[in-house]
Amino acid sequence: MVNIIKSRGDRSLRDLVDLEKGTVAREIYVNEEIYQQELEQIYTRAWLFIGHESQVPNPGDFVMSRMGEEEVLLVRDRKNKLHVFLNTCRHRGMKVCRYDDGNTLLFTCPFHGWSYDTDGALVGVPHHKAAFHEELIKADWGLHEVPQMANYFGSIWATWDPKAPSFLDYMGVFAPTIQWCFQSTDGEDNGVELFNPATKWRIPTNWKFPGFSFDGDSAHAAMTHRSVNVAAIGPQGDMEGGSRAGMKAPFPKTSYEMMIPELGHGGHNYMFEQPGVSDYADTWQTEPKEVDEYYRETRAKKQEKYKDVYLHAGDGGTALIWPNVNIQPQRILIWHPHGVGMTESWRQYPVDKNAPKVVKDAQRRYMMRYGGPTGVTESDDMENWNYAFPASLGTVAQRLPYNFQMGLGHDFKDDRLPGMTFNYRIAEENQRARLRRWLEFMEAGSWDDLYPVNPKKNTDK
Amino acid sequence: MTTNATDAAIERLLFEREIEKFLYREAELLDDRRYNDWIELIAEDIHYHMPVRRNVKFGEQHRENSDSESEISWFDEGKRTLAGRVRQINTGLHWAEEPFSRVRHLITNIQVGDLDGDEVPVRSNFYCWSNRLRDEVNVFVGTRQDVLRRDPETGFKIAKRLILLDQNVLLSKVITTFF
Numbered sequence: 001m002v003n004i005i006k007s008r009g010d011r012s013l014r015d016l017v018d019l020e021k022g023t024v025a026r027e028i029y030v031n032e033e034i035y036q037q038e039l040e041q042i043y044t045r046a047w048l049f050i051g052h053e054s055q056v057p058n059p060g061d062f063v064m065s066r067m068g069e070e071e072v073l074l075v076r077d078r079k080n081k082l083h084v085f086l087n088t089c090r091h092r093g094m095k096v097c098r099y100d101d102g103n104t105l106l107f108t109c110p111f112h113g114w115s116y117d118t119d120g121a122l123v124g125v126p127h128h129k130a131a132f133h134e135e136l137i138k139a140d141w142g143l144h145e146v147p148q149m150a151n152y153f154g155s156i157w158a159t160w161d162p163k164a165p166s167f168l169d170y171m172g173v174f175a176p177t178i179q180w181c182f183q184s185t186d187g188e189d190n191g192v193e194l195f196n197p198a199t200k201w202r203i204p205t206n207w208k209f210p211g212f213s214f215d216g217d218s219a220h221a222a223m224t225h226r227s228v229n230v231a232a233i234g235p236q237g238d239m240e241g242g243s244r245a246g247m248k249a250p251f252p253k254t255s256y257e258m259m260i261p262e263l264g265h266g267g268h269n270y271m272f273e274q275p276g277v278s279d280y281a282d283t284w285q286t287e288p289k290e291v292d293e294y295y296r297e298t299r300a301k302k303q304e305k306y307k308d309v310y311l312h313a314g315d316g317g318t319a320l321i322w323p324n325v326n327i328q329p330q331r332i333l334i335w336h337p338h339g340v341g342m343t344e345s346w347r348q349y350p351v352d353k354n355a356p357k358v359v360k361d362a363q364r365r366y367m368m369r370y371g372g373p374t375g376v377t378e379s380d381d382m383e384n385w386n387y388a389f390p391a392s393l394g395t396v397a398q399r400l401p402y403n404f405q406m407g408l409g410h411d412f413k414d415d416r417l418p419g420m421t422f423n424y425r426i427a428e429e430n431q432r433a434r435l436r437r438w439l440e441f442m443e444a445g446s447w448d449d450l451y452p453v454n455p456k457k458n459t460d461k
Numbered sequence: 462m463t464t465n466a467t468d469a470a471i472e473r474l475l476f477e478r479e480i481e482k483f484l485y486r487e488a489e490l491l492d493d494r495r496y497n498d499w500i501e502l503i504a505e506d507i508h509y510h511m512p513v514r515r516n517v518k519f520g521e522q523h524r525e526n527s528d529s530e531s532e533i534s535w536f537d538e539g540k541r542t543l544a545g546r547v548r549q550i551n552t553g554l555h556w557a558e559e560p561f562s563r564v565r566h567l568i569t570n571i572q573v574g575d576l577d578g579d580e581v582p583v584r585s586n587f588y589c590w591s592n593r594l595r596d597e598v599n600v601f602v603g604t605r606q607d608v609l610r611r612d613p614e615t616g617f618k619i620a621k622r623l624i625l626l627d628q629n630v631l632l633s634k635v636i637t638t639f640f
């Protein structure tokens with residue numbers, strides 16, 4: 001096992017992930033040393049989702065977030081500038097903040113009392129004169145800040161790697177997808193805010209089970225979510241058994257898996273056969289009629305705005321951004337690594353910031369009963385992700401590879417969306433794209449090996 | 462004590478006993494997986510609310526529990542959704558509860574308030590043990606603030622239930638039981 005790590009240079013990880021055959025050794029999901037290597041090679045390099053500016057609207061506001069296993073603070077300083085800091089005191093490492101969110105003038109460490117301004121500067125050190133003889137150079141001991149942060153249409157992202165490519169280069173042709181996901185339903189940029197608080201829960205499994213398969217795994221829905229259909233509790237429409245599918249207005253569109261294998265991003269998106277946005281489908285029947293009216297009107301505005309544009313998201317589309325986040329118009333799913341066999345899942349829900357309360361309430365209640373550990377739909381996902389892990393741990397089990405062959409070799413391109421690769425809507429192309437990027441991150445010595453991307457090099461085995 | 466005072470005290474004791482029995486009976490129905498009978502104890506207009514618990518600064522305890530008016534909670538729903546959850550468990554296809562977990566609700570610290578019309582506020586603590594498949598254990602501890610309403614058929618119905626689960630990050634992958 002140790003060999004796999006030590007011989008990183010001689011491509012032995014490549015023996016575990018065979019993208020040509022579509023087979024993957026279970027080891028990469030269960031091996032402790034590979035996991036430690038992931039924290040180093042992936043989580044200190046990749047652009048990670050931090051939160052949204054609406055979580056910290058005022059100077060001094062902060063909210064706890066996370067990058068990989070480590071806590072970070074998203075802070076709006078007193079001059080209105082956003083920062084992302086590692087939540088650790090530079091003296092002896094204590095957490096400088098132990099609140100989930102709030103507003104503060106200073107982060108004062110509860111251990112020995114060093115205090116930091118909201119811009120991260122170390123401003124107070126007890127006994128600075130008597131004990132440090134004023135020799136401590138405070139400017140060198142501020143909170144550790146990410147070297148790169150991006151505010152992309154209100155969404156906040158960061159990377160620990162100063163050499164990582166820019167946020168836009170990292171996202172490639174998926175950048176507009178993210179932009180659309182943070183639009184209000186009428187198609188206006190920066191149109192959403194997040195409901196508070198984020199929900200957080202632990203799933204005893206490796207982060208890649210949910211992280212790679214969520215929404216890259218259309219094949220699971222019919223079986224995993226059978227009880228939702230049998231009990232007729234489809235949550236969007238009628239808890240008593242209404243189905244939305246039959247009410248959808250016809251619009252020439254086809255659902256595909258779409259991805260950029262070279263960057264590891266993917267999604268489960270619509271390719272419209274004509275420009276524009278599909279018609280509004282009757283829904284929200286169990287809510288006051290203002291809700292339906294609101295979404296009908298905003299959809300009409302969006303249709304007008306985008307009538308000449310080919311969209312591939314923003315109308316039910318999703319963006320699976322490498323490595324661990326899935327951005328959708330109404331929910332954001334983050335799968336933080338928390339040990340090789342544990343995932344801490346975070347969930348946040350965007351909503352049109354200018355929507356009336358009755359609309360916000362309807363959407364909030366829908367999200368609460370649908371998703372997460374208490375949602376009627378997703379609770380069954382947790383069971384599957386959970387128990388795939390222990391069932392992959394065994395000595396014999398580890399001799400058997402996972403099968404990622406669905407749709408292998410059936411990917412194609414479409415001129416209308418250059419840069420994207422497509423596959424049938426039920427495929428494992430997204431997951432293969434992630435595995436491919438996984439391999440590259442795990443092998444790469446630096447960002448020079450990862451970007452700019454040379455597709456030839458990546459497929460060359 | 463005068464006879465009148467004694468009578469009143471006995472009446473009060475019997476009333477409290479009646480409420481305790483109701484809560485124990487409710488827990489038994491859940492633990493025996495008699496969800497169809499349990500849902501009968503739920504009033505049509507129930508507000509069933511389990512907020513998310515925040516870590517907040519001293520003096521900001523009013524923000525500790527997520528607000529049902531504008532924020533995200535673990536559960537924040539009425540009977541229609543609860544009944545849907547019961548139907549889901551009863552399909553036998555709800556993988557997170559198939560096979561059934563072994564669930565035990567220990568209900569303690571019952572404190573009965575004063576009857577107001579036909580409604581009475583009742584507080585209780587719960588220790589809920591859930592053991593699943595071979596060795597999965599989930600423990601939920603917290604307190605409940607109920608409003609119970611007199612009912613000719615079931616004794617009481619649960620008209621309101623605020624559930625404060627004593628966890629910040631939920632340490633279980635799902636919650637598929639009721640409290």
Ligand code: FES
Nearest residue numbers: 089091092109112
């Ligand atoms: S650890 Fe923070 S002041 Fe010492």
Ligand SMILES: [Fe+2]
Nearest residue numbers: 221224378381
């Ligand atoms: Fe699912």
